[in-house]
Amino acid sequence: MEEKIFLITAGSGPLECCRAVYKVRELLIAQARKLDLQVEILDEIPAEKTGALQSCTLRFKGFVPEVFMNEWQGTVQWIAASPYRPAHKRKNWFVGVEILENGAPVSWNESEVTFETFRASGPGGQNVNKVESAVRVTHQHTGIQIRVADTRSQLENKSIALKRLAQKLEALQNEQASQLRHDTRNKHLSLERGNPVKVIRGPL
Template identity: 45%
Template sequence: MDKIIIQISSGRGPAECCRVVAKVQELVLKEARRAGINITVIDNKPADIKGTLLSATLTAEGNNLESFARQWQGTIRWIATSPYRKMHKRRNWFAGISIFDVQQQMQWNDRDVRFETCRASGPGGQHVNKVETAVRGIHQPSGIQVLAMDGRSQIMNKKLCLQRLKAKVLAWQTEQLVAQQQHQWQEHNVLERGNAVRTIKEDLL
């Protein structure tokens, strides 16, 4: 795996489960950084109580992602007394973690790109170039466009344009995947509470 998306959800559980989501996110961030994995929080959906989250979405890039994902993917069982309901007898709270490989989900084909050439204006008061060296790349399925004009030749600008356009389209596709996954979590009423992939016994404060 080169890049993965990690989603942590309370599965519409009570406030304690939303607190578990926030605590699990802290642990995931800490362990990923300790393992040399570049991890970023993309989105947090806050719950009603401060310090609680309905869901958290992160991206991770680096080596040994498959091993890291295996440690977290599934149901997390958190054993603690409720910090919100002091007399409540329940001590088992759950959060779910879903992980998928971004590269397997992405779709890119160079043939989907249409190129247009145009004249590039130079910096300062220079005259407009007589040769059409600037290149605009259009990703036809999404309509995303990129203009490259900093290269010295049309060939160089075409190469730069393709690189930048691919990065921009993949970023857009990642956003689409995240939105789709978040929608699935919003529809997820009950977490699988069978064999937890990890059990944590720690205060939820």
């Protein structure tokens, strides 16, 4: 199943931009559901008033049409009077919508692992034993391989290899999560005013 992660951010904009983030989130979720996409809210950073967000991160699962992504990715301009400062002359509020790079999800299921056995060799190429006790496991989804020849027991080596594979996969997931947080911070700071990909007119 395909998945895309959308970040909606007010950048360093005022409270009205945070309100626009909240409203854009509602529109995105409603449109995604019409496209039969699964919607998951990954993260929200609230603003100082209810119904306003500094940023929001959404995950959409399913077939995400290119036209849907192109419609929203970039700067969104919301034209409306301020709901917080009625006398304020400004009526243009900007938010950013970015699609974050999401590493391929790391699945951990033993059915996705292939096993190979071979003879373990000692110093100088001497055989440690005459049976294929050494084990190599390969995680098909990521290509990660673990080779273990710690003991003379194939069963024990297999168990050790699976534990080490699990550690490798956990490290990979942590790395992907760290990269996603880094991308989110960068996108949040780099909101471009002007040249909007979408203009919305309506009350905030």
